[in-house]
Amino acid sequence: MVKLRQFFGLARLQFGMENAYRFDSLIWITIVPMFFVIQYFLWKTIYAVSGSEVIKGFTFSAMMTYYLLSHITTAYTSTLVDRNTASMVKSGKLIKELVRPISYFSKSFLNNLWYGVFRSKYVPLLLIIAYFLIPTFEYTGVNTVLYVISLILAILLRFTYAFLIGLSSFWVKEYFGIRQFKAGLFAFFSGTLIPLTFFPQVFQRVFYFFPFQYMLYVPINMFLGQYTGTEVLLMLGVQVMWIVIFSLAVKFVWKRALTKFMGVGV
Numbered sequence: 001m002v003k004l005r006q007f008f009g010l011a012r013l014q015f016g017m018e019n020a021y022r023f024d025s026l027i028w029i030t031i032v033p034m035f036f037v038i039q040y041f042l043w044k045t046i047y048a049v050s051g052s053e054v055i056k057g058f059t060f061s062a063m064m065t066y067y068l069l070s071h072i073t074t075a076y077t078s079t080l081v082d083r084n085t086a087s088m089v090k091s092g093k094l095i096k097e098l099v100r101p102i103s104y105f106s107k108s109f110l111n112n113l114w115y116g117v118f119r120s121k122y123v124p125l126l127l128i129i130a131y132f133l134i135p136t137f138e139y140t141g142v143n144t145v146l147y148v149i150s151l152i153l154a155i156l157l158r159f160t161y162a163f164l165i166g167l168s169s170f171w172v173k174e175y176f177g178i179r180q181f182k183a184g185l186f187a188f189f190s191g192t193l194i195p196l197t198f199f200p201q202v203f204q205r206v207f208y209f210f211p212f213q214y215m216l217y218v219p220i221n222m223f224l225g226q227y228t229g230t231e232v233l234l235m236l237g238v239q240v241m242w243i244v245i246f247s248l249a250v251k252f253v254w255k256r257a258l259t260k261f262m263g264v265g266v
Contacts, residue, residue, distance in 0.1 A: 032071055032122045033129050039067045040133050056197045061136040062224060066195055068130045069220040073151060074192065075120040077158045077215055081108045082166030082182070086175035094261060105163065105250070112159050139223065146232060147223035153239040158215045160246035167250070170257040191217030211242040 047053070047060045058066065085108070088094040097104045130137070165182050169175040187193055189212035196207055196217055207213050218235045221227060227235060 029122045029125060032075075033126045036067060036071060036126060036129060037133070040064060043067075056195065057226075058195065058197075059136075061134055061138070063195075064130070064134045065137060065224065066220055068126065068134070069147075069223055070192060070216060071126055072120070072123055073154065073216050073219055075123060076116040076151060077154050078116065078119060079112045079159050079162045080115060081112055081159060082162045082169075082175070083179060084108070085163070085166035086169035086179070089169045089261065090175075098258075105254070108163065109159060113155075116155065140225065143223050143225045147219055150219035150222045150236060150239065153236065153243065154215045154219050156243050157211060157239055157246070160243055160250055161211060161215070164246050164250050164253060167253045167257050170260050186212055186215070189213060190215050191220070211246075214239045214242055 043060065043063050047055065047063075053059060055063070085094070088097065094104070097107065100107065162182070165178065166175070168178055172178065189207060189210050191213055196204055196213060199207070214235070218239065222232065222235070
């Protein structure tokens, strides 16, 4: 079981890394709000040209709220666990992690939580900008709670998924290509680039069978109140199902990966 000393010790390590890369942190603080402003003007033009107040079920305010929550959700669910695993496997440094009193999976998850906390440093500025740009920001207490619950599940889901994909680095020489392909799949199928309702119905039905929308699109729609009571339970249940599937897969693949790992790089 993870002790509080270990938990906050990992926070200090993560803070040290963030402090060492202050310029990168500054870029994140500025570029995400700037991108949100660009999305604002883009969609403002699209709604003006269309002459419609509602596009694919979204009013302009709802659309901007969607992108606001997309940036916030991405901040907390993002993970580098697959990249870090690939790096340690290639260098052979993973052997040091295997003899620590805390399991590599648990340590990686805690590091990932702190990474999300520090990465979200752009959220305050983003909220201030959104306050002035979004015409009507509508929310309810119930939907906010549902969003938080779904967000927690999304954090677990995206982490276990990334951890599993990262284990492929035990069998490949270079992980970069796999990581880029994984990022592309997430951007396209999760609703990061555009709400999934803009895709044809047949595509939307197919998306239900992939885990990606449950990492971002579903939590956002919880906040927007897009689901009925039954649909809420279904979506949360599917999130839990994918977490269980990936967790079992991680346990299965991890055992086999360790038998291959020789501690001298691959």
